[in-house]
Amino acid sequence: MNKQRYFIELSYNGTNFHGWQTQPNGITVQECLDKALTTYFRQDIVTLGCGRTDAGVHATQFFAHFDVWILPAGEVVNALTGINSLLPYDIAVKRIFKVKDDAHARFDATSRMYNYHIHFAKDPFKLDRSWLYKGNLDIVKMNEAAQVLLNFTDFSCFSKSKTQTFTNNCKITEAKFEEIDGALVFTIKADRFLRNMVRAIVGTMVLVGKGDLEIANVAQIIEGKNRSKAGQSVPACGLYLVGVEYPYVKE
Known part of the structure; x- marks a missing residue:
């Protein structure tokens, strides 16, 4: 059984977060997003972001990629409402779309x-x-x-x-x-x-x-x-x- 890679576009108010990247000493955007995706798709999901914003920094456009065990494409890209309902109000997912298996949210950004x-x-x-x-x-x-x-x-x-x-x-x-x-x-x-x-x-x-x-x-x-x-x-x-x-x- 293979995995499919997706890009997820989101925005967030960074005031209440210790930055993007998961860390042991404070709540982060990545931690909240990974938890929401894992809960919604019922499989362990870890995202990789396009960069690392520091504590208190905001993003009106941020991309990350993640892999899921193969699901119907529509089930993933149409999951916005469900995923957003699992996220705090200061994080909003805008869209999810399928990409090639080697697409990379950080290294492919121009x-x-x-x-x-x-x-x-x-x-x-x-x-x-x-x-x-x-x-x-x-x-x-x-x-x-x-x-x-x-x-x-x-x-x-x-x-x-x-x-x-x-x-x-x-x-x-x-x-x-x-x-x-x-x-x-x-x-x-x-x-x-x-x-x-x-x-x-x-x-x-x-x-x-x-x-x-x-x-x-x-x-x-x-x-x-x-x-x-x-x-x-x-x-x-x-x-x-x-x-x-x-x-x-x-x-």
């Missing part, structure tokens, strides 16, 4: 896109969903500094130390700040990201926006490959994984 949200006035409806920054920022300078990122590939200076990655090289294809309804949204797209990379980049861009760091210093920091020279990591609450692309997945 790009990922994140947004980081910053607001400047106290707003209870943005609690745990955006970073409240008390001060003024120069968005023009921050955008100029963000464009510097496109000239480099080694981003060791923005990586969390002691990670298991073999390379700190990433190809960033988009990085920009936009002012929307009095708040800032930072969008960044790359083929891959390092642990804590986006939050460290935003922290560095904020230093530029405050006037504590010159645009020319950004290139020097990247070339120096020293995490301690870059800005502090901004809070997780403002970070969202918003897009993951695959050559064989359509919207």
